[in-house]
């Protein structure tokens with residue numbers, strides 16, 4: 001029977017949120033393929049993975065955990081080898097990854113080993129007349145490229161936050177197998193974690209970003225307060241202008257030379273909306289702009305705009321959001 | 327003494343290759359060609375891919391540290407990519423190779439195969455790529471080339487130390503920074519933050535004109551992807567200015583709840 005392979009990520013022994021999206025995407029592709037196609041979820045880990053038991057709910061029929069001591073941290077070479085083996089032996093027509101930092105590193109290695117094409121960071125995947133097609137933003141989001149896979153398996157990585165997880169009342173069958181082999185030549189020796197509990201802008205479902213309009217680094221407190229009011233779902237992003245000025249970390253930069261984000265809600269505060277900034281956030285579901293210049297280009301992509309002084313508008317917005325969540 | 331010289335391997339001149347791509351300027355207004363599949367290049371200004379500037383800069387700094395060595399830039403592209411190579415030569419690279427094709431294919435693996443064939447016997451200690459090309463956003467050619475060459479690879483490197491035939495790289499991941507050890511020779515792809523690329527000086531521009539640039543006609547297979555269409559991005563539905571100042575906040579909240587349904 002045909003199955004779609006969903007390659008999932010875990011960190012520190014727990015399934016990452018993007019895994020639910022990748023399984024959801026795989027489910028969609030399996031349904032499109034028809035003929036009762038199923039979804040195999042694949043985890044690489046040093047031991048049992050917390051959250052693996054939930055993957056059935058998002059569409060996994062089988063949850064395969066391959067274990068090796070090297071999988072305790074990201075082991076690119078050992079992972080690529082294990083996934084390639086699995087993809088070959090399973091005869092999958094489609095293999096999906098998350099377009100995360102790890103997925104984007106891993107997928108090309110697997111594609112090269114399998115000798116097949118890869119589409120990274122796709123925002124849509126469909127099966128048309130048996131052929132897999134994918135849509136991905138190109139030219140800094142100023143156009144979309146639609147491509148058809150000519151060979152198999154089709155490899156794709158899915159842009160985070162685009163494939164909204166869909167649940168169903170089912171469980172997946174767990175399968176665990178140990179895989180042999182060393183860690184490889186490229187070894188992650190440590191991870192310098194960002195501030196505990198801080199959400200990454202690329203993964204948060206709400207992003208509140210600030211630009212030069214904030215005037216000085218300390219004023220980002222206003223945005224941090226707003227982000228907190230959303231109750232742990234929001235991350236604070238930044239324009240390049242303020243990253244270059246050293247006000248915020250590069251990890252928070254949204255845009256062409258920063259991160260691409262697709263949150264449910266993007267709030268641009270004191271950001272003019274330069275084309276390179278838009279490149280990183282224009283696929284957000286809903287965009288709100290707060291800017292005192294009514295002609296700022298950001299208003300052209302914003303669904304809702306408020307013209308005004310951010311130092312007045314944002315605190316008020318924070319109060320109102322708190323009321324909703326209070 | 328510079329780190330790169332301490333290792334016996336590097337007592338020989340350091341040989342570094344940088345793969346560079348000619349891409350439309352970031353300010354380009356995208357017009358789709360009549361075939362509905364490609365960019366209409368009329369009037370488009372082309373530049374050296376910004377991520378590849380980090381790669382060229384890194385190569386130059388390592389060579390300058392070592393006091394000897396060679397930096398070779400390689401582009402696969404149309405004849406006009408010679409200009410892109412000259413830009414890198416003007417920054418300070420020693421020589422260039424153009425793998426000349428009519429058009430760069432959509433399938434990054436085909437590009438990687440051609441680059442790997444060119445790099446294979448070059449005896450490079452380091453092969454550098456950009457993290458991604460800002461036209462096709464393929465995000466794959468570097469690690470694919472590494473796999474084809476059987477070399478270790480670290481992608482999206484934002485910090486790099488090399489010493490004693492070994493490297494330590496840092497790369498951003500969601501919510502943190504990975505510290506990665508790797509042996510040389512290796513393939514790296516570069517991210518913003520690694521360095522500040524230099525601008526070519528007038529002297530460099532003049533010197534670049536005399537540096538060797540080898541043009542090699544190349545044929546590629548079409549690869550595993552067929553372009554069906556290049557489409558304009560979905561029109562964001564006409565946005566609205568909710569109002570001015572704090573007075574507009576309650577209405578914004580209402581719209582976000584009732585119309586957009588995101589709160």
Ligand SMILES: Cc1cc2nc3c(=O)[nH]c(=O)nc-3n(C[C@H](O)[C@H](O)[C@H](O)COP(=O)(O)OP(=O)(O)OC[C@H]3O[C@@H](n4cnc5c(N)ncnc54)[C@H](O)[C@@H]3O)c2cc1C
Pocket residue numbers: 210211212213214238239240241242253254255256257258259269270271272273274275276277280290291292293296308309310311352376
């Ligand atoms: C190759 C390249 C890559 C780039 N990559 C990126 C990228 O990844 N990300 C990115 O963001 N940029 C990028 N840029 C830079 C980009 O072109 C802009 O320079 C940058 O986005 C501007 O940042 P900003 O909007 O914060 O600042 P500005 O353009 O200065 O805008 C500040 C805004 O704040 C408003 N404002 C000021 N005071 C207030 C107030 N009190 N209340 C409300 N509003 C106020 C102003 O009206 C103005 O619109 C790139 C540029 C190049 C050339």
Ligand SMILES: Nc1ncnc2c1ncn2[C@@H]1O[C@H](COP(=O)(O)O)[C@@H](O)[C@H]1O
Pocket residue numbers: 345346347348375377378400401402403430434437454455456457458459460462463464465466467468
């Ligand atoms: N046609 C090309 N010629 C030379 N190098 C390329 C070419 N295409 C991509 N690259 C290299 O691969 C990197 C990643 O590109 P991509 O995978 O297309 O996003 C670029 O930053 C370049 O370093």
